[in-house]
Amino acid sequence: MKRALLFALSLAAGVAAAAAHADEAVERGRYLSIASDCMACHTKPGSDTPYAGGYAISSPLGQIWASNITPSTKFGIGSYTEAEFSRALREGIRKDGSHLYPAMPYTAYAKLSEQDISDLYAYFMKEVKPVEKLAPQTHLPFPFSIRKSMAVWNLLFLDTSRFAPDPSKDAAWNRGAYLVEGPAHCASCHSPRALLMQEDAGKALSGGSLGMWYAPNITSDKVGGIGAWTDQEIAQYLRTGRVVGKAQAGGPMAEAVEHSLSRLTDEDISSIVTYLRSVPAVADPAAERPAGAWPLRGGSTAGEAAIRGTGVQLGNGQALYDGACASCHGTKGEGSDDQYYPALVHNTAVGAPTPQNLIATILTGVDRTVDGKHVLMPHFSAGSYVQPLTDEEVASLASYVRQEFGPGGDVSVADVKIARAGGPKPLLLKLVSIGLPAGGLVVVIGAIWFWFRRSAKKKRGG
Template sequence: MKAFLLIALSLLAGVSHTARADDTIERGRYLSVAADCVACHTSPKQGKPYAGGYAIASPLGEIWASNITPSTSHGIGNYTEADFAKAVREGVRKDGAHLYPAMPYTSYAKLTDEDIHALYVYFMQAVAPVDEEARTTELPFPFSVRSSMAVWNLLFLDKTPFKPDPAQSAQWNRGAYLVEGLAHCSSCHSPRGLMMQEVGGKAFAGGSLGDWYAPNITSHPISGIGGWTDDELAQYLKTGRVEGKGQAGGGMAEAVSNSLSKLRDDDISAIVTYLRTVPAVADKDATRAAFAWGDAATAPGEPAIRGTDAPIASGAVLYSGLCASCHGSRGEGSNDGYYPSLVHNSTVGMVRPQNLVATIIGGIDREVDGKHVVMPHFSEGSYVQALSDADIAAVASYVRTTFGPGDQVTAAQVALIRDGGEKPLLAKIARLWLPLLILALAAFVVVILLVRRAWTRRKQRRASA
């Protein structure tokens, strides 16, 4: 009887242990979704999950995401949990090499030990190993010197883990943990300083992401999201669209498709609760909320043209031929909302025309709950029509003039956005670094030759004296 009881207890203990392990793996899987790991570490061209091969565009060059499967030859299969934690929270690989902060370890530094453990168990036990080498990042000098990131980390990396605020609700603290840590929202939505660090005091006030611009998501009623209701914010995070407000494109469409749409409703509510309290930051150029611009053109089939400017006139023709069949001759969109209205549309009404132009150049590709939203791009290779910089400027000017703030877009602006957007000062300095270094070396060589020549002549004079 005693033996039977011991066997039964051992079986129950085994079941309990297995259940706990399964719970840890499921928790780690959910955390990886909240952190949007798959978006960056999986190639968009039918890549294997977490095997790398995704190029993250940065002002300093393309940064290629690494293989984070448990492969012992090309992934993180040899990482201990301490190695894993150091990579995730401090940006240092097992071999001691530093990661670039395109991997948002500055946000992941806030993760708790329990969540790091769950993530580690998930990646080591539930992710299939892929024995394939991911493409290596090759930034131009001096950014290719990874050890320089040690200095950057000393200056800008805050290693303080997240600490709940006892004065706030549990929901608010959960939202803060998600927004500031796992979801790393500030990595995209905050402006960057000279050294590409997030600017203190302007968190979530908007930031350039190459050709796209991550908008201000502070609580400001005009510049930020203060004019959105809680339900609208939750709907946008879950679906990527809210009629009369905006639609997600670019990196935000990826975040919605791969991460936010898969979060529990209580976590979405927590995110909204926290964002409501983010200190408002005003954009001095914003005179009206981005979604508040626009009135439908006066008559179907007769797009309104303000003034007689030729680019706008040609833009009206392009709009009528390429855009009106989906967005409506008056910008009203389709009846079912699949093709969004351009009236009261945040992309159209933003202070910067950047996202409108990026949408025309790159299109939209977003999938949520099996519903695929696609807008064709109008760049080279388009199955619709490839537009020149001048064409895109014309149609964007027409849309901005008819439904937006009324400004015009130039071909030069389009060319800049097509080339990856405005480069930060650090990148501009870096471009001069090599020519200046070459000039300095050349000058040094010339000086050495002149000194050597003078010394030789002096030696010859002494010999002949």
């Protein structure tokens, strides 16, 4: 009798322990889903149905809609086994065997550990509410409509090796490397893309275009990258999206900060900083000074551009600046006293070698909420509560801002048109639009490139 009672008690304790264990897996999975920012792409902004899809990633090839990844068996991933879930995340293959486009960052998630995949699976299956709704479907133009072509791409470019810790480095460095290369997928935005849209591994994190935005060089280079930032500045930027007197996070980086980075533990943020410090420096020949170190004289005056001999369109640009921007950013670009409205002098978006982020900020504004603090800059495109600006106006305004508060140079009307059309088109797409049969081309160029790379490796003896 006593024995049976003891047995029942220990059984109950065992069940409770197993349940606690499962809860821990769900909690770890929840944290990992935040670190991996699954929400950013899989949730329609402003909707109350998390992970139900309805958000399109605009790729240079067209709009790619993220799937419903709630555990609905009909419209979501409810019928995925853990092995199938793992294959989707790390190899880019759906349950039905079809290939995902690399807009889903499986090239980064390939680095995820077995344990993390399993925890994520527990979280999605047990904690996320099923949403019985079909997400919009993707229709890319031919030949990209053929998902099979991704099989060739994967063969060439997908590195399916898991993350391997470097025993010569400490735990913080290894944790940072894992987060940056795996879950937090910094490279999918910050690494340049080569001809076939693969990340250019030789230049990891040295900057890449992202629609109309430009994800800057975040290597340890002191001029072209963030080598001159202090540890504290990098940590603060990742946690809050702003460093007074230096940089703010707008566009896709604002989303990464809002949904993901601001919600990581201090320890993880500091590991990321440790790792970033060690990323090999990649210089930017176009960068004369760090992006946050313009103009040459702190706080400009209206005459300075003329002194530097670049007084082009100043009249118009200045009038536009005074009318549209100065009320918040100050007539001399000094920002408001409390810097809620940031200075435009010593500002990386203004001082960067490319004017892309300045143009993008004018066209889309800034809207970011972190720790309940909301920052808002209106956009100057159609549908804004402020007067929209024409391409010509944006060009002369941006030229004025660059000349007065940044590195100088003219922003052309063509630059603005490209931004409005969704950013620079990659060479691959240009080839397709002039009628080259890109499908075959992709395979041939890919094969040649791969062969070169391999023979180059061999020559180096690797």
